Structures are given as structure tokens and as C-alpha cells.
Amino acid sequence: MSLAGKHILVTAGPTWTAVDRVRVLTSVFSGETGLRIARSFKEQGCKVTLFMGPGRAKFQTSDWTEMNVQQFFYYDDLKDLLEKTDLSQFDAILHSSAVSDFQSSDVYQGKKSSKDGFNIPLIPTEKLVDKIRLATPKSFLVKFKLQVGLSREELHEIALNSLKASNAELIVANNLDEMDGEAHQTYIIDPEGNSIPASTKTDLCDHLITQLRRALD
Numbered sequence: 001m002s003l004a005g006k007h008i009l010v011t012a013g014p015t016w017t018a019v020d021r022v023r024v025l026t027s028v029f030s031g032e033t034g035l036r037i038a039r040s041f042k043e044q045g046c047k048v049t050l051f052m053g054p055g056r057a058k059f060q061t062s063d064w065t066e067m068n069v070q071q072f073f074y075y076d077d078l079k080d081l082l083e084k085t086d087l088s089q090f091d092a093i094l095h096s097s098a099v100s101d102f103q104s105s106d107v108y109q110g111k112k113s114s115k116d117g118f119n120i121p122l123i124p125t126e127k128l129v130d131k132i133r134l135a136t137p138k139s140f141l142v143k144f145k146l147q148v149g150l151s152r153e154e155l156h157e158i159a160l161n162s163l164k165a166s167n168a169e170l171i172v173a174n175n176l177d178e179m180d181g182e183a184h185q186t187y188i189i190d191p192e193g194n195s196i197p198a199s200t201k202t203d204l205c206d207h208l209i210t211q212l213r214r215a216l217d
Contacts, residue, residue: 004045013053031055040205
């Protein structure tokens, strides 16, 4: 089946959470994988919306002209974007953004400075993927799960439990230790526990296209 004309949302890149008015907490992720995924669906003729965080991914002019790109910086920016967007318009949502798991419970409204250092009280953030699922139960949802230093069996188990917790259709599991530029070992897992390995970003995009062609038929 052709994916031409399907409406696809991709979230990508990290989110910031504020420490004070000039400092933020964030992650090392660039958003490059999400951008590559968005481009791959655009090339299939999909109508792609990309919510992109403050990463280092390099855009091309065609990204801006051929996709609906909306930038965000902070966790709350992405949360607001998701809440203000009619998510039910999308046939599929691929939530690859590296969303902050924690935020400060006491953001200082100036600039913290102390030669003795300071502590940052952290509280968990809401799981945005679960808010996506509640907002659009019928859209095909692909969740992403990254872990560090686990065996493949441990990664698979954690990812499968995460998929079921969010009631997603697929989850992309990856281990930071197996990511190096284009080399990007991932596992696309379905609710039955079936796993499709992909060893590069290109492989991942190709497998996701194949899976969505089948699902949206």
C-alpha cells in the first residue's frame, strides 16, 4: 500500500527544563534520527508535521518547505504544542523526542551563583506519550525507548513493558552503547513481543515505512 497522503506527526530532539532564567537541564540527543524519520515519510508522499526540539540536527531548505516544521525548546513548549494540536488528524504519530524525565520544582527567577554550589530539587515530568495516546486513541502510535548499559534481553523486556503501559502499537528500543552516527542498532517491537532489528538509521526508517504501510492499509 502507498502511504501517499497520509498525515504523519514526528516529534524529535531534546527538551529543556529550566534551572534558573539562564540555565537548563537537557540531554545529549541531537534530533537527527527523528529528522531522518520525518524525511523518509515525506519521501513516501506523506503530509508530515515535525515538532523539533533544540538539538543539533542539520536542516535542509526542503525540510522547511516540504514539511510543517514547528520548533520548541522547553518541555512545556512541547506539551503546549501537543495540547493545542488536533492530534486525531494524524494517521500515525512517531514520538521520538527525548523528553525530559525530570524538571526543577523550584526554578530560580534570576541567575543562581554560588562558589559553594547549589542543589536542584527535581520532580518527575508527565509522560507526554501517554497524553498523546489519550488525545488520539485511533492514531497508530510508535513510542521510543532508550536505555543504557543493558543486555538486549533486558532492553527488550523493558521496552515491551513500556509499550504496553502506553498502549502503543510499536516501540523502538535502543541502547546508547549501540549508537554511533549512522550505525544505530534498534529493535522495533510489537505488543506480541515480536522484534525487528535495524542496524542503521536508514534501516530503521525503511522498517518503519514497511510497518506503517501494513498497519494503515
